[in-house]
Amino acid sequence: MTIQIPTDELTNYCARVFERVGSSTEEARAVAASLVDSNLTGHDSHGVIRVPRYVSWVKSGELVPNQTPARLVDTPAFAVLDGRFGYGQIMAPRAVDIGVEKAESLGLGAVSLRNSGHIGRVGEWAERAASRNLISIHFVNAAGSILVAPFGGLERRLSTAPFCVGLPREGAPPLILDFATSLVAEGKVRVASQGGKPLPPDALIGPDGALSGDPSLLYGPLTVDNPGDHLHGAGAIRAFGEHKGSGLALICELLGGSLTGNGATEPERRFANGMFSLYIDPKRVDPSHLFDADMARYLQWFSKAKPIPGQEILTPGEPERRARAQRSANGVPLPEEVWEAIQATARSVGAAP
Numbered sequence: 001m002t003i004q005i006p007t008d009e010l011t012n013y014c015a016r017v018f019e020r021v022g023s024s025t026e027e028a029r030a031v032a033a034s035l036v037d038s039n040l041t042g043h044d045s046h047g048v049i050r051v052p053r054y055v056s057w058v059k060s061g062e063l064v065p066n067q068t069p070a071r072l073v074d075t076p077a078f079a080v081l082d083g084r085f086g087y088g089q090i091m092a093p094r095a096v097d098i099g100v101e102k103a104e105s106l107g108l109g110a111v112s113l114r115n116s117g118h119i120g121r122v123g124e125w126a127e128r129a130a131s132r133n134l135i136s137i138h139f140v141n142a143a144g145s146i147l148v149a150p151f152g153g154l155e156r157r158l159s160t161a162p163f164c165v166g167l168p169r170e171g172a173p174p175l176i177l178d179f180a181t182s183l184v185a186e187g188k189v190r191v192a193s194q195g196g197k198p199l200p201p202d203a204l205i206g207p208d209g210a211l212s213g214d215p216s217l218l219y220g221p222l223t224v225d226n227p228g229d230h231l232h233g234a235g236a237i238r239a240f241g242e243h244k245g246s247g248l249a250l251i252c253e254l255l256g257g258s259l260t261g262n263g264a265t266e267p268e269r270r271f272a273n274g275m276f277s278l279y280i281d282p283k284r285v286d287p288s289h290l291f292d293a294d295m296a297r298y299l300q301w302f303s304k305a306k307p308i309p310g311q312e313i314l315t316p317g318e319p320e321r322r323a324r325a326q327r328s329a330n331g332v333p334l335p336e337e338v339w340e341a342i343q344a345t346a347r348s349v350g351a352a353p
Helices: 007-020 025-040 048-060 088-106 122-130 186-193 242-259 291-303 318-330 336-348
Strands: 002-005 070-074 078-082 108-116 135-143 163-169 172-179 236-238 272-280 332-335
Touching: 002 007, 002 336, 007 025, 007 048, 007 336, 025 048, 025 088, 025 122, 025 318, 025 332, 048 186, 048 336, 078 088, 088 108, 088 122, 088 272, 122 135, 122 163, 122 172, 122 272, 135 242, 163 291, 242 272, 318 332, 332 336
Parallel strands: 078 108
Antiparallel strands: 002 332, 070 078, 108 272, 135 163, 135 272, 163 172
C-alpha cells in the first residue's frame, strides 16, 4: 500500500529527525529538503528512504553533523575540498558554488570533493550550476560501497558510480542527464525491498551467473535484524550497457575516487562520496552565440523522431519535471514499509510523530 504525504509536512518531519541527531536547524532543513526534492522528481531511491540510513550513520560516527568543507587546494581555476564526512547535501552545493564562482571568473573551473557524506541526487547539483547558466559535468564514486559487477564478471568491484551532465538553456528548462552507471541504483533495490517499484528481472547477478530481480540477492534474507544491508548479500548489481557502462563506471571510480583523493572503492572502508566536477561558461566557449539556438533546433528535431508504438521520446530532465508537477500537487507517495521505517527512526531519536 502507498500513502501520499504533503511535501511541506514530510520535509518538516524529516528535518526534526536530523535536528534530534545533532544537526543545526539550518542543516537539518537543507538535508530534509534535498531528500524530499529527490522524491518530487521521481527519484525515490535518493529520497526520504535514506533517513534511517543517515541516522544510523550519525549514530555510528560515520556521518558527522555540522561540518563545512576544508579547502586543501585553492587556485583561480580549481579547488580541492575535503567534506570531513559531513552531510553530502551540505558539501555538494558548496562545492558547486565554488566551481561556479571560478567558471564565472575564468570561463572554466574544476572542483574535486573527497570524504563527503552521501550527496544524494547528483542532478540537483547540475541544476544548481545550470541556474547560473553554466554547463557542468560530474564524475562520482562511492568508496566503501562495492555493489556492482563489471561487465563479464560475477564479483562486486564497482560502486554505482554516478555520472551527470547539466546544460543550461535560455528561456527553457535545462537538460540534466543523471544516472548511475549500474543497471539500477542501489537505492532502487532498497525501494523494491520495501514494497516499492519492482526491479527489472535482469538487474542483479548471482554468484552462479543467474540473473534476477530479487533484492535479497543483494541484501540477503530481509529480516528485522537485516532490513537491507548489502554486506549480507551474495550477488551484485549489473553494470548498464554491457562493456560501455562498465567502462564509464571505471572512469567514474578513477576520476571521482582516485583523482579526488576519496579513493577508488574498497570493501571495508568508511562510506564516502567523491565527486570531480567541471564547470564551463558556454558564452566564453561560444562567442558566435550558436550554442543555445542550435541546441534548441536539434532538440526539436531529435524529439520528433518516429517513436516505437506505445513509447515516447523524452529529453533528459523531462521525466523529473513531470514527476515534480504531479507530486507537488498530490503529495509524495511512499510505500507503507518506508513510512513505517522513517517513523520508527523518528521515535528512536525522540522526534514528535
